[in-house]
Amino acid sequence: MTDTPDALPPVTPPLPWQHAAWERLLASHDGGSLPHALLLAGLPGTGGERFALALARYLLCAAPAQGMNCGECKACRLTAVGAHGDFLALEPTGKGQVISVGQVREAIAFGSQTPGLGRCKVLLIAPAERMNAAAANALLKTLEEPPANTYLLLVTGAESRLPATVRSRCQVLRFPVPAAEDCLPWLAEGSDVELARQALSLAAGRPLRAAQLLREGEVEAAMKRRAAVEALLAGRAPAPAVDAALAELPLEAFLELLARGLQDAVRALAADALRGPRGHALLASLDEVHGAARAVAAGANPQPELARATLLGGLEARLGERAAGAKLRSVFSPVTRL
Numbered sequence: 001m002t003d004t005p006d007a008l009p010p011v012t013p014p015l016p017w018q019h020a021a022w023e024r025l026l027a028s029h030d031g032g033s034l035p036h037a038l039l040l041a042g043l044p045g046t047g048g049e050r051f052a053l054a055l056a057r058y059l060l061c062a063a064p065a066q067g068m069n070c071g072e073c074k075a076c077r078l079t080a081v082g083a084h085g086d087f088l089a090l091e092p093t094g095k096g097q098v099i100s101v102g103q104v105r106e107a108i109a110f111g112s113q114t115p116g117l118g119r120c121k122v123l124l125i126a127p128a129e130r131m132n133a134a135a136a137n138a139l140l141k142t143l144e145e146p147p148a149n150t151y152l153l154l155v156t157g158a159e160s161r162l163p164a165t166v167r168s169r170c171q172v173l174r175f176p177v178p179a180a181e182d183c184l185p186w187l188a189e190g191s192d193v194e195l196a197r198q199a200l201s202l203a204a205g206r207p208l209r210a211a212q213l214l215r216e217g218e219v220e221a222a223m224k225r226r227a228a229v230e231a232l233l234a235g236r237a238p239a240p241a242v243d244a245a246l247a248e249l250p251l252e253a254f255l256e257l258l259a260r261g262l263q264d265a266v267r268a269l270a271a272d273a274l275r276g277p278r279g280h281a282l283l284a285s286l287d288e289v290h291g292a293a294r295a296v297a298a299g300a301n302p303q304p305e306l307a308r309a310t311l312l313g314g315l316e317a318r319l320g321e322r323a324a325g326a327k328l329r330s331v332f333s334p335v336t337r338l
């Protein structure tokens with residue numbers, strides 16, 4: 001059984017930067033006050049799902065040791081291969097990548113059964129914001145009065161997209177982006193520290209995203225893509241060249257990269273420049289990119305080449321207008337120039 005290719009390692013500890021939250025949760029479990037409905041909220045790539053998995057395996061384990069699942073009991077062997085009858089994980093399915101009402105009904109039926117191994121049952125829903133409205137509604141009553149010995153663990157990377165009715169029925173545990181020093185030793189294990197640092201910067205401080213970049217050998221390519229966006233924003237590269245440099249990226253990743261570049265450019269402006277033409281152009285572009293990202297997250301499926309060219313071209317034009325406008329003003333009213 002341990003040779004199954006997809007099997008988890010015997011023990012799933014929390015990640016190093018999650019230890020404080022983990023200790024608090026274990027203390028409330030020991031005191032009999034662990035909430036039955038937990039919402040683990042943190043940006044994707046910060047480890048919310050891993051925390052939930054560690055907790056699920058801990059709760060189901062027959063003999064947890066040193067604050068972790070033991071890795072040896074029957075329950076641990078079953079959770080390692082996803083075959084534990086008291087553990088159900090809901091994830092998005094189908095073309096729309098939603099968690100459907102049918103899945104939630106199945107989960108409710110699961111919750112009403114007696115635990116097979118006698119300890120408790122754990123239902124994991126990740127990412128919870130992928131539940132559609134009907135699914136979220138169907139879950140409300142169970143969240144309000146979870147069956148005895150059942151824990152509901154909801155993981156979300158977009159807390160604000162969850163209905164307030166769901167949020168208010170859970171105890172929310174928020175995971176901020178960890179400090180670099182708390183995750184760099186973990187990230188740099190078996191790799192170069194400087195490379196790990198670059199990966200973490202590219203991933204906006206999200207360690208699991210950074211680890212993925214390192215694993216895929218993508219750090220250098222990602223640095224080049226970031227430089228391409230910076231060049232466009234600085235007026236050093238034309239939109240078509242930047243478009244070509246980013247052509248490999250899926251649309252969602254492209255939007256994230258562009259938003260990140262715009263945010264950095266906005267941050268680099270002094271407060272008074274923020275109210276000036278460049279500030280306006282950057283903020284308007286950022287709004288546009290956020291709007292596009294929201295539309296994609298909500299299921300819009302635009303042609304990627306067209307969306308990319310439109311956004312980059314629009315951005316270039318806006319920043320170009322700013323340059324032209326500044327030139328005009330400098331000609332007509334040099335006194336107002338700061």
Ligand SMILES: [Zn+2]
Binds near residue numbers: 062064
């Ligand atoms: Zn165990």
